[in-house]
Amino acid sequence: MATLAQPTLIRPGATFRPTLLIGLAAAITAALVQSLLLSLDCDVSWLITVNERMLAGQRLYVDVIEVNPPASIWIYTPPIWLAQQLNLRPEAAIVAAFIAGALVSCDLTVRISAQLRRPPNPLILVALLAFAELLLPLGNFAQREHAAVLLAAPALAALAVLADKGMLSLSCRVIAGLAAGMVIVLKPHFSLAIVPAAAFATWHARAPRPMIPAAAAAVALIAVYAMAVILFTPAYLQVMPILADVYLPLRERWPTLLGGPVVIVPLAIYALAFALRPGRMAALPRMFLIGSAGFAVAALIQGKGYLNHALPGMALGFVGLALLGAEPGIDPQRRRFVLPVAGALACLELYAMACIRPIAGLAEAVERVAPPRPSVITLGPDLLTGHPLVRNVDGRWAGSRAAMYIAGGAHARLSGTGPRDQRLLQWYEADVDAFAADVRRERPDVILVDSRSELRWLRNEHKVQLAIAAYRPRARVGDVEIWVR
Numbered sequence: 396m397a398t399l400a401q402p403t404l405i406r407p408g409a410t411f412r413p414t415l416l417i418g419l420a421a422a423i424t425a426a427l428v429q430s431l432l433l434s435l436d437c438d439v440s441w442l443i444t445v446n447e448r449m450l451a452g453q454r455l456y457v458d459v460i461e462v463n464p465p466a467s468i469w470i471y472t473p474p475i476w477l478a479q480q481l482n483l484r485p486e487a488a489i490v491a492a493f494i495a496g497a498l499v500s501c502d503l504t505v506r507i508s509a510q511l512r513r514p515p516n517p518l519i520l521v522a523l524l525a526f527a528e529l530l531l532p533l534g535n536f537a538q539r540e541h542a543a544v545l546l547a548a549p550a551l552a553a554l555a556v557l558a559d560k561g562m563l564s565l566s567c568r569v570i571a572g573l574a575a576g577m578v579i580v581l582k583p584h585f586s587l588a589i590v591p592a593a594a595f596a597t598w599h600a601r602a603p604r605p606m607i608p609a610a611a612a613a614v615a616l617i618a619v620y621a622m623a624v625i626l627f628t629p630a631y632l633q634v635m636p637i638l639a640d641v642y643l644p645l646r647e648r649w650p651t652l653l654g655g656p657v658v659i660v661p662l663a664i665y666a667l668a669f670a671l672r673p674g675r676m677a678a679l680p681r682m683f684l685i686g687s688a689g690f691a692v693a694a695l696i697q698g699k700g701y702l703n704h705a706l707p708g709m710a711l712g713f714v715g716l717a718l719l720g721a722e723p724g725i726d727p728q729r730r731r732f733v734l735p736v737a738g739a740l741a742c743l744e745l746y747a748m749a750c751i752r753p754i755a756g757l758a759e760a761v762e763r764v765a766p767p768r769p770s771v772i773t774l775g776p777d778l779l780t781g782h783p784l785v786r787n788v789d790g791r792w793a794g795s796r797a798a799m800y801i802a803g804g805a806h807a808r809l810s811g812t813g814p815r816d817q818r819l820l821q822w823y824e825a826d827v828d829a830f831a832a833d834v835r836r837e838r839p840d841v842i843l844v845d846s847r848s849e850l851r852w853l854r855n856e857h858k859v860q861l862a863i864a865a866y867r868p869r870a871r872v873g874d875v876e877i878w879v880r
Contacts, residue, residue, distance in 0.1 A: 414521045418501055421525035422494050429490045429536055436751055438703070439537050440783030441797045442468055443485050446475045456630035460796045460829070462642045465628045466580045466620060467539055486786070493537045493545070497528040500545040507552040507571070510561040513677050515718055523717050524548060527710035531744065534751025535703040539581050543588075543690070544710045550575040551592055551686045551711070555678035557605050558596035565608055572612030579613070580620045584696050588689030588707065589613075592682050599678075641804035641822050646698035656705040656744065661691040663740055664712035667733045671725050680722070683715030702747060713741050754779065757843075757872045758787045764869040764879055765841045772833060774859065775845025776803030780875055784843070793839035795829055799853065802826035806852060827853075831862040842866050842878040 434440070445468050448459045455461065455468065471489060478488035501524040505517050528548070532541045553571030556563050563571075575593070579586045593610070597603050624631060652658065668684060691708035719725070720734045761769065761784065770793040773781040778798050785792050805823035809816070834842070842863055844854070853859065866878040 413518050417521050417525055418498055421529040422498060425494055425529040433534055434753060434783050434787060435486050435537055436534055437779045437782040440786050441778060442471055443475060444792050446471050450476060455628055456634050458795065462634065462638050465624050465631060470542060489537050493541065496545045500528060500548050501525060503549040504552045507549055507556055507567065508679055510556045510563060511559050511678055515679060519721055523714045527714050531710055531748060532706060533748035535706050535748055538703045540703050540706045543578050543581050543585055543707050546574040546578045547588060547686055547711065550589065551682040552679060554592050554596040555682040558599040559678040560600050568608040569612045572609030573616055576613035576616030579617055584693040587693045588686045591689055592685045595685060637801060637822050640819060641801050644808060645804050647700035652698060652700045655700045656702060657694040657700055660705060660744060661687060661708045661712050664716050667737055668716050668719055671719055671729050671733050673719055673722060674724055676719060677722055680715045680719040683711045687712035687715055702751060709744055753783055753787065754872060754875060757875060758784050760870045760872050760877055761788050761841055764877055769840035770837060771841045771843065772839045773798045773843045775850060776800040777845060780843050780845055793837035794833045799826050799830055802853065827856055827858055831858045834862040838880065840880060844876040844878050845874060846876045847874045
């Protein structure tokens, strides 16, 4: 209990300088990378725009349409509000908030882990967590999955201590429960990373009572969030049918999904863990690997195959595998084989995360043909076309929606040979009408037209053609044409 009273990263003694320096070095590296080399990706960029409109008085799910639930927007609201008060770029405030959150998560996880019967070396644990929470995300920095990693690490560490029949203070268990509840609030299917781990910890400890405060805190937080959704964003309940009919059915093909990082990387991690042949797996690596598997299954259920969906399963898996490899009972020869292979796999995924960039050359082309600080809208279903471009050219988003993915999803389902679903037709027409109304009302300087041949149906819509009649193409980058009024 005395150990929990002092933060590990700032505790005086032998481990003070190394752990502190590891955390600071990772934080500085992450700040430099996000400031100089990468920009926040399309999802975060769009949600910044949503928050700015919401803080300006527009109504969420009414004036600005977003298919994600309110938690996806609200987690960015405090740093964006603070950025407005301090006249800072919201991107900088969000990066700073996530870096601070990662340092708190690392510190709390290490302090909790010190209560295990076989606590890991704090230097190794801090280094692993710093890599997973500050360096690995790269192009997915500040995504909701990144937030889930920061929250899940201390929650899983607390479950490991409880499974180990260790002692945690009431406040620590409540904090761990709140962190676990926040993971589930971010995306409900993330419960697959928390609930099985909690069930295993309860079964292994043979004592459910220590788990009650954490479980109660998690359930209370989820209940408060549900009440907040009903009270403050009741319009989301009207958006949910669109989500169920149009967005959720859009899935990657199974061969591509099963051969992608959402499945391959976690399976490789678990195969390497099995190759270590641990006689008895310690509680902490076991919990991290259970959490990793839960996140991997959640990503598989989403079925999109995006790299950000793979991030939590990867991050926790790498930490769990490395902790397992550092166990004293592991055969040295197996360790010398497994850990370098795991390191090489982590470097490959680090490279993949670094390759998440905006469309190359598009921002420069817009700046050449458009007026300064242009207003922008996208004719196409791809979120990446307009975001983060509009923020990178210091422009203004002119649409009430991020892109026409509702029309795209409805069209994909309506293209089958079966009877045409009238509700899908309604969603399709509403998205087309919204685009046309946004162009008429806002008169944007730039329309980014997705010119792929498979989207000809969208460009041939009579309402779309009338809306863009005053625009002409001035430049082209890849499949994106830049039309200027």
